[in-house]
Amino acid sequence: MSVLVLVVDDEPDVEALFRQQFRRDLRAQRFVMDFANSAADALSRIASSIGQSLILVLSDINMPGMTGLEMLPKVKEIRPEVPVIMITAYGDAETRRKALESGAQGLLTKPIDFAQLREEIDARLAPPGHGMNR
Template identity: 80%
Template sequence: MSVYILVVDDEPDVESLFRQQFRRDLRAGRFQMEFAPSAPVALERAAELGEPSLILILSDINMPGMSGLEMLPRVRAERPEVPVIMITAYGDAETRRKAIERGAEGLLTKPIDFAQLRQEIDMRLEQAA
């Protein structure tokens, strides 16, 4: 079974950063990563990736057009079984509260702690197995 992690961020260098951090996992086929440059594209991909293959969505909060916080309730309504972790440069209490209230499983602050993220992904892989 192929499992997917969907990363939503409007910054083009994010994809290469994630691919570099998880290159061994991706090469070994533990999971696949898809990248969406905007919230609308992410909603489309989340709908297309059938169950149970989509195991996690990682989304930036600040994006042009629809923000990650605006996308969050929509993706939770369409794919309630898929956990969403928000990523932000501003890890203040108000941002965290809004993200959790709208259905986020958690909030990571930039620069991303990839060791922490790896633990989160490993947990999701175990649950999907």
């Protein structure tokens, strides 16, 4: 079963940036990255990922249409077990509070610290007690 990380961001260059940062992991098939360019697109992908091991959703907050914060409770309805980390250019205390109160696991600010993000993904690839030896 593939292990999936979903990235939600309306900026077109985000996919290339993430693919470059995680190219070794993707090449080694440690996990699969999927990309959605809107909250609506993300929600349909999450709903259709029920058979996959979705371990993390990374979502921009500021997107046209539905924002990441508006999408968050809908993600939690479909897949309550999947952690969501919000990404924002504005890492102020109010944004952080809103994200965490809405059910986000955490908040990353742009530019993204990919070392920190890799740690987040690695921690979810080997959940305690699941004994996934790769």
